[in-house]
Amino acid sequence: MSELPPITEGMFDDLRDAVASVAEPLHAAGHRLYLVGGLVRDRLLADDQMLDHDLTTDAPPERIRDLVAEVADAVWLQGERFGTVGLRVGDVTMEITTHRAESYVTDSRKPVVRFSTELREDLARRDFTVNAMAVDVADGMLHDPFGGRADLEARILRTPLDPAESFSDDPLRMLRAARFLSRYELTSVEGLIEAARSLVGRMEIVSAERIRDELFRLLEVEDPTAGFDLLHEMGLLETVLPEVAALETSRRVALGRRVAGAPVDAVLRLSVLAHAVDSEDVLSRWVSALRLSGRDAARAQTLLDGVAMVADQGTELSDEHVRRLAVRVGDGLDDVVVIAGLVGVGFAGTALVDSIARLRAVGEFDDLGPGLDGATVMRLLDLEAGPGVGEVMAWLGELRLIEGRLPDEEVQSRLHERWGTSRD
Secondary structure, three states: OOOOOOOOOOOOHHHHHHOHHHHHHHHHOOOOEEEEOHHHHHHHOOOOOOOOEEEEEOOOHHHHHHHHOOOOOEEEOOOHHHOEEEEEEOOEEEEEEEOEEEEEOOOOOOEEEEEOOOHHHHHHOOOOHHHOOEEEOOOOOEEOOOOHHHHHHHOEEOOOOOHHHHHHHOOHHHHHHHHHHHHOOOEEOOOHHHHHHHOHHHHHHOOHHHHHHHHHHHHOOOOOHHHHHHHHHHOOHHHHOHHHHOOOHHHHHHHHHHHHHOOOOHHHHHHHHHHHHOOOOHHHHHHHHOOOOHHHHHHHHHHHHHHHHHHHHOOOOOHHHHHHHHHHHHHHHHHHHHHHHHHOOOOOOOHHHHHHHHHHHOOOOOOOOOOOOHHHHHHHHOOOOOHHHHHHHHHHHHHHHHHOOOOHHHHHHHHHHHHOOOOO
């Protein structure tokens, strides 16, 4: 990554302007408001992303709620008991959180939140120094008590407090470290990995949903290889994805390269990991352990089934096989081809890609269902609704997959040839 640009006057003005209407009533009431976290970090990196505006203030949550009510287009209060008020002004979404110091008690999955009026105390309890910076909305001053900008410049991953204390406060930070290491090409400071190793057991108090979400964020980094290596060094990979951790070093390293070469898609990359484990029920275990959504679980299973179909076909490729693959995986056809290529199964060269392109160009995938509908079948064969119609429809479906799209006249001719004029 390139060097950080210098801090200039007005560097944060557009970010301040975006929240000015909210800052005004808070300032008028004697409170301070600060931009904080990722928005500040990425501005310092000149790497702005589409992030919501996170802010922190010395005002208590009920005061925030009352003061922003008149200027916000929408307010949501689900996080109010934890000190956070969400709101939208125009097309700007933001969350304002009271300065706080939170930690997780020994066996609880919910943090104990204590509100504060001190910005420094709030920043001290952030995950990493590169996120422990704030900009005063009133005057644009950068507050950086823990040297976050210097750590960005030096590409260092460090916690504001002692890493053992920081990781104990919220064990998920150990997993989050992997994402930041990969995303920003950072190097962990001495003692960070050792602290994590000593606290691996604390991950038991973190909910599966939080672990899943953070794992997906890591998988959405362009090249998450360094992050997975860090998780292995910390001893966390065995907790999050034990089957991957159990792979021999050479296989695990090769797998990292495959994942990095895959499209930036968390579910697709998770499917690549599952395929590498070579266990029939690994995905079902991950679905349970990570609380995958039904949609994500179904998509991952479809992708793995599609890759298995490609592998089972061997080196003999037919249009029928491609059509059956398309029926099985639906919109995931191109993703299956990508994964098959990454893991090295199926057809040599570009045969599968070429066949898909050729069939797609002539509309073969537009409708892979039977060539006639049920009403037409009943009319042509003089049938009543019932199992007989289903039998004929199944045969028509097979005909479509075996021979491709046929003219209606040809389908009807085949229908009469096979079934006659009546099934009574």
